[in-house]
Every structure is written in structure tokens, then in C-alpha cells.
Amino acid sequence: MQREAIYQRLKAKYGFDEFRPGQYEVISDLLAGEDVLAVLPTGTGKSLIYQLVGSLLPGLVVVISPLISLMQDQVARLNYQGEKQVAALTSQLDFGTRKSVLRQLPQLKFLFISPEMLKQPRVLAALQQTTISLLVIDEAHCISTWGPDFRPDYLSLGTLKQAIGNPLTLMLTATATAKVRQDIVTQLQVPAAKQVVYSVNRPNIYLAVEQVASEADKRERLQQLVLAVKRPSIVYFSSKRQTDLIAEWLRSTTHLRVAAYHAGLTAENRFKIQQQFMAGELDVICATSAFGMGIDKADIRQVIHYHLPTNLADYVQEIGRAGRDGQPALAVLLYAPGDEQLVRNLNNLTAASPAEIQLDQQRFQQSQVAETDLSLVLQYYWTHGYSVEQVTTQFESRQRAKEAELAQLLTYVQAKTCRRAVLMAYFNEPAPDHTPRCCQLSGEPLPLAQLGLTASKAQSQAATIPWQQILAQLFLQNS
Amino acid sequence: MKEGAGLLAEYLLLLFTTAPRRPKALFNVLRGKRTVSTLFAGLTTDSLSLLGSCHGIPLVSFERATEQLVSDGWLKTTQPGYLQLTIAGAAAQQRLKDTLYLPTAWENYQAADVRQFTAASQLALQVVSEAVHQQRRYYPITTDRHIQWQVKQWFRQWQSPTLGQQIQQELTAFLQTQTTELATVFSGSLTGFNFPGQTEQQLATQLDRQPLEIVVMRKDLSCHWVAWLKQQPTTPLAALLRPLLKVTPVSSSAWQTYQDYRASQNLTLVAQRRKLKLSTVREHLLEVAILWPEFPAAELLTPIRIQQLTGLFSENPRIETWRFDTVQAAFPEIDFFWFRLYQIMRCHDAA
Numbered sequence A: 001m002q003r004e005a006i007y008q009r010l011k012a013k014y015g016f017d018e019f020r021p022g023q024y025e026v027i028s029d030l031l032a033g034e035d036v037l038a039v040l041p042t043g044t045g046k047s048l049i050y051q052l053v054g055s056l057l058p059g060l061v062v063v064i065s066p067l068i069s070l071m072q073d074q075v076a077r078l079n080y081q082g083e084k085q086v087a088a089l090t091s092q093l094d095f096g097t098r099k100s101v102l103r104q105l106p107q108l109k110f111l112f113i114s115p116e117m118l119k120q121p122r123v124l125a126a127l128q129q130t131t132i133s134l135l136v137i138d139e140a141h142c143i144s145t146w147g148p149d150f151r152p153d154y155l156s157l158g159t160l161k162q163a164i165g166n167p168l169t170l171m172l173t174a175t176a177t178a179k180v181r182q183d184i185v186t187q188l189q190v191p192a193a194k195q196v197v198y199s200v201n202r203p204n205i206y207l208a209v210e211q212v213a214s215e216a217d218k219r220e221r222l223q224q225l226v227l228a229v230k231r232p233s234i235v236y237f238s239s240k241r242q243t244d245l246i247a248e249w250l251r252s253t254t255h256l257r258v259a260a261y262h263a264g265l266t267a268e269n270r271f272k273i274q275q276q277f278m279a280g281e282l283d284v285i286c287a288t289s290a291f292g293m294g295i296d297k298a299d300i301r302q303v304i305h306y307h308l309p310t311n312l313a314d315y316v317q318e319i320g321r322a323g324r325d326g327q328p329a330l331a332v333l334l335y336a337p338g339d340e341q342l343v344r345n346l347n348n349l350t351a352a353s354p355a356e357i358q359l360d361q362q363r364f365q366q367s368q369v370a371e372t373d374l375s376l377v378l379q380y381y382w383t384h385g386y387s388v389e390q391v392t393t394q395f396e397s398r399q400r401a402k403e404a405e406l407a408q409l410l411t412y413v414q415a416k417t418c419r420r421a422v423l424m425a426y427f428n429e430p431a432p433d434h435t436p437r438c439c440q441l442s443g444e445p446l447p448l449a450q451l452g453l454t455a456s457k458a459q460s461q462a463a464t465i466p467w468q469q470i471l472a473q474l475f476l477q478n479s
Numbered sequence B: 001m002k003e004g005a006g007l008l009a010e011y012l013l014l015l016f017t018t019a020p021r022r023p024k025a026l027f028n029v030l031r032g033k034r035t036v037s038t039l040f041a042g043l044t045t046d047s048l049s050l051l052g053s054c055h056g057i058p059l060v061s062f063e064r065a066t067e068q069l070v071s072d073g074w075l076k077t078t079q080p081g082y083l084q085l086t087i088a089g090a091a092a093q094q095r096l097k098d099t100l101y102l103p104t105a106w107e108n109y110q111a112a113d114v115r116q117f118t119a120a121s122q123l124a125l126q127v128v129s130e131a132v133h134q135q136r137r138y139y140p141i142t143t144d145r146h147i148q149w150q151v152k153q154w155f156r157q158w159q160s161p162t163l164g165q166q167i168q169q170e171l172t173a174f175l176q177t178q179t180t181e182l183a184t185v186f187s188g189s190l191t192g193f194n195f196p197g198q199t200e201q202q203l204a205t206q207l208d209r210q211p212l213e214i215v216v217m218r219k220d221l222s223c224h225w226v227a228w229l230k231q232q233p234t235t236p237l238a239a240l241l242r243p244l245l246k247v248t249p250v251s252s253s254a255w256q257t258y259q260d261y262r263a264s265q266n267l268t269l270v271a272q273r274r275k276l277k278l279s280t281v282r283e284h285l286l287e288v289a290i291l292w293p294e295f296p297a298a299e300l301l302t303p304i305r306i307q308q309l310t311g312l313f314s315e316n317p318r319i320e321t322w323r324f325d326t327v328q329a330a331f332p333e334i335d336f337f338w339f340r341l342y343q344i345m346r347c348h349d350a351a
């Protein structure tokens, strides 16, 4: 396909004159029939790539995605962009709805699907009858057994890809080390895939770590930051409960407009909070890491981590939601001594002793259903004929990998020299020179004024609008 | 008990009395499970109006809430699988009845598919609002393709330059029948042009309620709205509701069985025609008998069986405590179907 034709499509479909870094390269490689592994930083508009390719090739674009809430966001976004023939196939749908989606497959242009749904014989059979223009593996790093986000269900994708006729494949991720990239192309059996890798460095995001002495100090520091720094801000937590509690606390102790966002909300409430945030009606979102994946808001000025992220790859992805407009933004990690224990506890949730593994194999052999999270993970290995020893080895090496990831994260937290250099080293990238706008060296204050990130006067919380007025605003033209 | 789980417990406390009740059966009523045993439990505990009102409630939340009520000393177990109010629980229940928002129109869950209507109307109102402001690009409140299709058909039919005004007048007329608080919840929850709508949490903060109370209010508003629209059948939104109205609260297969029975008056014949087991035919008829008070139970039972059973239980007015053992001992030829049907008839008589 001609360069010109691709640009024309970009203009006609999205009204843009230019691609963002990496987009064009990936699109033209795909249109030339090459499988591509694309490592593009958050905010590059990865969905535009497969949307545009999908609009140029006949057939269905199948997008495999690990998060159900993310899929709903993506469907809503495609709907918003005028793409009507879009559906998501998830375990949340009831049987009748699933059947009707499968029936409509020939008319669909985009199908979002979870790996476990793709395995269903009925789904596989329907896809075998359909022309697939492009297979997209979103969050492709989940397939890597080296990666901390490893999902066993992703391991079947290589085989499933063969089963649906080995279509043109695009693997997408925001962050992947060389080792993880190698693992992705091996698992998906596409050793010859083109790799398009863009730097994870985001020079306009100032990196800071604030050491605090206690939980109480941390709260107080959080409050100071959301008040002092330009808004809007996102604050990330590792638990739903904390997200709710701190959001409530901030709401009651500041005049800011604060909302909590996590997987425990209904789809409707998630929608409303996202839309309020996009419309500039919220100053602070307290969220678990799911928030922001489907959000394209360019002017987020600050991302605070109230708890440690699981590893540096996740950290880079999460702070990458700040400053997509290229303007200065701030990433602050709040750290109290012992915080790493929380990460260890989370890691241990997916750990298992040899005895537990043995016991679960017996469960499997007695054909009892997998009920616990651990059983659900192990089920994959048993159905694929792994031995207890093999699984034990696998689990031990994953635990070691996670422990190593945590150590690297703590190196970043405790760095006395340039933090960006630590980050870049993790991704085997060369570090740019440190400048006053790069990162906070230990002991230095935050240069808010120099960065132009001092908060302006807060919007006052909106007064209650009478119901008659809301109806008039919504349904009458000139009100 | 300030948090969300606590408030669920408070609402659940309202479902218990000083006589023992089976929490599992109440859970199934809330979930809308249409087995004869669930429906019968709903009938004997006078909770059929709640059938299917809490479709998505997870069993763990329900169990956690009832456990909390037990550990707070408000409920107690007297026999396995049953719970009843303690004296303190009865007092707490009375207090809650005075402070919590209590639904007043949930019986309409039997009159229409309220859940589906809520989702469809939410999207329909968004579509109208965006259209009024010539907005073509927006995120739809639901990505459910079936609802999108339904609303699209509806909008095609009703699209006009005055639709926005019509809807505004219609909603105003409806909300004038409600309290200001409920009207605020209804309008604040809407989604439309330049108005993402408020979450339950946000409305709760604004109105000094608990988020779960706002959830209950919204369900109640949907029910009131359904009832109101049935009285205004020519309005655009009544047209959206029409396909979701239920002719009867009974499931369609059970209703069909009942119609066939009316025609032939012969259970075996109905089973043959409908290609159903006789036991299924009987279950269908029991479902109809429970949900349809006009069901000719006496006619089916025959005077002789009624006489036998009445004699047997004349000393015990608590219908739900009657045991089939008693029947078997006295009249072995009467099987469970007749016993249950008689119980149902007496429950309706007592109501």
C-alpha cells in the first residue's frame, strides 16, 4: 500500500495530518504482510493502528485482551469513533448474548475477546468460518513467563493462532524488556516478526520519590501534593478498600472534586467517572491500576503512587498516563519504610508450595472443579500435561523473577543519583543527561514553580442543580 | 455499621421476622430464581414483590451480611438453615424502617422487565439529549449490542424536531408525582449532552444518604416510572417500554401449560401435547398458582381433597409449617402436588 493512501485514510477517518511516533511504521509493515511486535509507550494511540489497518483490509479484526473492563472501554471508544460493528465476547455475557454475537460474526468488523473465551470450541469453530484480517494480542507481555503479569491462558495463544488459520498478527505492549520480547515471539511462534521498539522515556514527566516516616505522614503528604500541584491528578493504590477510604478522606478534608475508581464499581459508575474526568469535572481520581488503560486524556498533570507498583514496567506504564500533551507533568512515588511488604504479600497470593501444587494435582485427577485463584492457574498446567516437578520449578522461577523485579523497583526508590538513569537501565536503554527538569535527586525539594506545575485556584464544588434545570439542559435546545 | 456491606445487612434485616425464615430462600427470591420452592417461599414470607429485584447480588455479600446480623445479635438461629429476629433485632428493624429509604413500587418487577427497561431508557435518553444538541460523537452509556439495537429502532421511529421537548415534558410530568429527593436522584443519574451523570456515591454525598439507598431509590424510581408509563400509553417512552411489559408475572412456558390445561382440563394430555414430563406440567401449574391468584386451585383440587386436607390442618393456622408427612400418614393417595397446591390456595385465601 502506498504511503499516500495510508495518510489519506488517516485524514479521512480521524482528521489527523500526522501519525504519532511508531504508528506509521507498524501500519505499513502490517499492510506489507509482516507480523509485528510493537513496543510503543502509553498514549501512542495503539488502537488507531489496528483500527486503520482493519479499515483497509477485508475481514474481521480479532483483539485479544486480558481485562474485561478494558474491553468494554475499547468497544465504547470504537462506537464513539463511529465504528458500529464492534462486539466484546467475555465470560460476563450470558449464554444467549454470546450466541448472538457469534451469529453476527460475519457482519462484525472488530471483535474483542478474552483468551479463555477464544478457547471455547464453539467460538473457535465460528472464527474458523470467518475471514480474519488481523489478530491483535493486546498487552502481549502477559504471555511472557518472564514477565510479572504472566497469564497462563495467554500460553495457548500460539496454538489458537494456528487453529484460526495463522492470520496476520500484531502484538502490542507498552513496556517489554528484550527478554520479554524474545519470549513473546517464541510463545506465539512468530520468530520472524518485525519488532518496532520505541523508547519508554518520557522526558516531560519529572520523576520524584517522597520518603515518609509513617502511614499518617503519607496521607498528609498526599493531601499537600494534590492541593499544591496543577490538576487533574491520578492517585494509584494497590487495594480497592484503600482507594475508597482515601478518596472519601480527601473529599471531606479538601474542597477538591475527588472520585474513586476500581473494578468493584458497576459498569455504569465506571462510565460516569471516566466521562466526568474527561470533561474536566474531577480534580483527583483515586484508582487501582485498571484506571486509565482506556482513557485518552492528554492533560493529566500528576500521577501519584500511594503504594508501590508491582515493578518498574508497570510503573512506567502508569506514570505514562500523565502529560500526554507533551507539557510538563509530575510522577511522585510515596514510600514509607516497609511498603515493599505489601508487594511481597501480593506476590505471595500467586505463589504455591510444592505441597499445595501436589494437592491441586490430586484435585485435578479426581476431576474436582477449580475454585480458588491458585487452582484456576494450575488447571492450565494440568490440562497441558505438566508434571508436579515442572510446575514447581516454574513457580519457583517466577517467584525469583518477582523478587528480582521488586529489588529493581527498590533500587529506583532509593536511588541517590539520577532516577531516570535507573529506569532506562531497566529497559536496556541509554540514559539521557540529567537536568533540573529530569528528576528529583535525593534531598532536593520539588521544583513546582520551575516546572510550571503550581496549582491554580481550585474550582469550587458545583452547587446542586434543581432537577427541572437538568431536564431542560439535557433535552431543550437553547438552554 | 456505616459501610456498604453494613447497609446491605440493614436492608436484609427488613426481610426477617420473629418467625424463622430460610435466608437461602430469601436470597433466591431476590435473585429471581423461578423454582417452585423459591416461589413458594416468596409466597409464605410475603416477599414475592421482591422477586428478581436484586438480580446481580452475589451470594458471598448476602451471606456476609446475614452473618454480620447474627454476630451483631439481631438475628439468631433456632434450627439449621433458618434465621429469625431477636428482640434487639426487632427493635433495630423498627428504627431502620423509620430512617432507611424503603421501596414503595417494587411489585412492578412482576409487571415488566424493569432491569432491561432501565438500561434501554438510560441509553434512549442519552441518544435524545445528544441529538437535541446535534452531537454525533459520544460514548454510549452501554455497549450492549442488543440494547443499542433496541434503542436505535425506537429512535428511528420517534425522531422528530420536537422529541426533546416531548421527553422533557413527559419526564417533568412523571417527576412531579415524586418527592424532590427522588426527582433529584432520577435527573442526577441521567446521562446526556455535556452531562455524564452522577454516580450513586456522588448523589449519596449530596443528599446525605448511603450509596446503597440511592441504588434502592433508583430501582424504585424505575418501578414507579413503569407504572406511570402504563397509564400514558401513547408517549414515546411508553413505546420503549411496551415490548418489555409482561402479560403475566408467570414465565411464558408455564403460562402456555396453563392455557393448555384450561383447554383440555387433563394433565396427562397437556404433558403429551407439550412434550413435557408430567412432573414439569405440575411444576408449571404450581408456578401459575403461586403468581396468579385467579388460578382455579379449588377446581383442580376437587371438593373431596379439599375436605380431607382442611380436616387435617384445621388446628394449625401457620401454613408454612405444615408437613407432607402428615398427609402421607393419613391419606397415602394424596401426593405432594396436591398438598402444595392446597397450601398455595390457603395462602392466597389468607392474604
Ligand SMILES: [Zn+2]
Pocket (backbone or CB within 6 Å): A417, A418, A419, A420, A421, A433, A434, A435, A438, A439, A440
Ligand atoms: Zn535525572
